[in-house]
Amino acid sequence: MNFKESIPYKLIITGAAIGLLLLLIWISLFTGIKDISFASLFSDKEQALFFIISRIPRTLALLFVGAGLSLAGFVFQHLSQNKFVSPTTAGTLEAAKMGILFSIIFIPEVPLMMKMSFAMLFTFLASLLFIGFISKVNIKNTIYIPLVGLMFGNILSAISTFFAYKHGIVQNTQEWMLGDFSSVLQGQYETVFLILPAVVLIYFYADRITIAGLGPSFAKNLGLPYYSIVYMGLFIIALVVSSSVVTVGAIPFIGLIVPNLLSLIYGDNLRRTLPIIAYTGASFLLFCDILSRLLVYPFEVPIGMTVGIIGGILFLVLILRRKK
């Protein structure tokens, strides 16, 4: 047995990883225009209130969305049997936005949960359509599939924009284009906790999802109902994506790069990699958010942009690596 598999090594790595996450959480909680120190939380009532209403929700939302979107991306890649499929490259984010838009058009004063339900319905149908499409067309070159997905997303986006113009709410839609955590406040972000049941479902379905990733015949040989697993997986993806988009807007690329990078190192057995994916996704998003807040301090770069730039670069690197 080599050192890398020894128990002390694993403990050290796990310890260091948890330490890093705690550090990021700490920085995330205490970074911002309003200068809050740990000590003042106990002395200054106003500061403590601000901390509870704004800072804690923001950090929690980052953790949930980062972990959730990364896991959703991994599930999507298994179900589509394509490493480049993710909510960003399958039109799923656009479908969620479309759902929100339609909820606003059809229901005046639409409550958050209703927005969420619309978004879920639209994301589920869009990912079903996408998976159905790629299983029918049988494209050999895997690079084309995300391109088709991006096109699909653009079409959905164009339709949304058309309706937004017609109803004079273009301003509104622009807001969801780039994800943003700065407006996360207590009382308006709780939809993000819907990611929790989704992660629990992924945990219980981990083996089934991995087996589905080996194809319908493989799953059927083991007595598994392949299509039920696919529907379940798409439901999970819809739940994660729509609760993210409803709460903080679209965060691109994270569901693509986090699982891909980790799969290169830790492999594709979901039961084993689930905690690592959740951890890395959460840390990565926290890191990007801190960067967004510090880059042009005291202003904020929308996190969607930070993630988009870092993610886009990593995505290109990945394509070049996988092509080899």
Place this chain on the structure above:
Amino acid sequence: MVDSQKDYLTFQDIHKHYGEKIVLNAISAEIAHGKITSLIGPNGAGKSTLLAILSRLLKQDGGKVSFFDKNIGSYKGQDLAKKLAILRQSNHLDLKLTVEDLVSFGRFPYSQGRLSSEDKEAVQNAIRFTELESLADAYLDELSGGQRQRAFISMIIAQDTDYILLDEPLNNLDMKHSVHVMKTLRRLVDELGKTVILVIHEINFAAQYSDFIIALKNGEIVQHDKTNQIIQSNVLRDIFEIDFDIIDRNDKLICNYFNL
């Protein structure tokens, strides 16, 4: 009770077509229980299609497959997965899994993912059976084609079903491991009473190891008999349209067709 004289996997009037093209033309047969049956025939004869239909992976357009006196379609997925396993011809694998991960999946019908000590033992036995101990932790995408094929066979062994269907399991295997796989199948049949049906291209392996041979051609069964009845130069010439010279060595028939 299982009666060893009776055949439990049978099919009647199986018909399959893709568009205008008839792939299987109303064929019927009974698969000998507790024996090895080889499916032979030229490319495109319909061998893979037949095997996929027998294992409910593919729906036939007509006819009926019956397994232990029940329509195979009426079994619950999980129940059938404990009785009948299939390994398809091409197992494209894009996932990064270890050999042991894959073999463990063979226990899924029993364990639903939570391996009992019995399951773990079955996994280790299957890995040992296929001589993959030293590669148990290796990722499948880093193995040679032959090693990967053995990992899939190992998974099927771990699945521990009475019926094992294999589509060209010797694909990619070197001579040593081809012989090893065939000997393993022989032992599974002789010692554990399993039934094996496999598609095989190398006629000599079929000749040496199978009890029965079914020859398919253009979607029809042109021969179905005991091995030694099929391994005859005139019979084989009709199936494959090349010449064969049959050499009899202590009752073992060897076919030479390489350069006649």
